[in-house]
Amino acid sequence: MSSELRDRGSAGVEAPIAVTALLAMAMFVIGALRITNTNGDVQAAARAAARAAAAEYSSDAAAIAATRVAAGALADRGQACSQLGVDVQGDLAAGSVVVVTVTCTVDLGDVVLAGLPGSTIVDGEAVEYVDIARGGQ
Numbered sequence: 001m002s003s004e005l006r007d008r009g010s011a012g013v014e015a016p017i018a019v020t021a022l023l024a025m026a027m028f029v030i031g032a033l034r035i036t037n038t039n040g041d042v043q044a045a046a047r048a049a050a051r052a053a054a055a056e057y058s059s060d061a062a063a064i065a066a067t068r069v070a071a072g073a074l075a076d077r078g079q080a081c082s083q084l085g086v087d088v089q090g091d092l093a094a095g096s097v098v099v100v101t102v103t104c105t106v107d108l109g110d111v112v113l114a115g116l117p118g119s120t121i122v123d124g125e126a127v128e129y130v131d132i133a134r135g136g137q
Helices: 011-054 059-076 109-114
Strands: 083-090 097-107 119-129
Touching: 011 059, 011 083, 011 097, 011 109, 011 119, 059 083, 059 097
Parallel strands: none
Antiparallel strands: 083 097, 097 119
């Protein structure tokens, strides 16, 4: 039997394997880019939320302002967190610091075939000084 006859029909098997491998690699790249982009956006949202919290005069108002600003910053950047958490620490006395941690759960359900988990948590933290001239209570 010649080698030409033995190789007939193998492209029908090779093509689906190659296409599956390429799709899995593409899904992995998409998932990794989604996590990376969300990480940068969450860091930016944490910085904006810390600035907003440091401008308030009470802890309750600081927490509300930080949550509102973080959610707005993420929405403006097109990030849809399945769960968003904003934690404000520190006091609002003049010259003190406010620390804001923003936590975002990123849904990866559409790229789970690439070996990524169904979701992952991305968090960002920012520190902002309370203005000495303005200072809280």
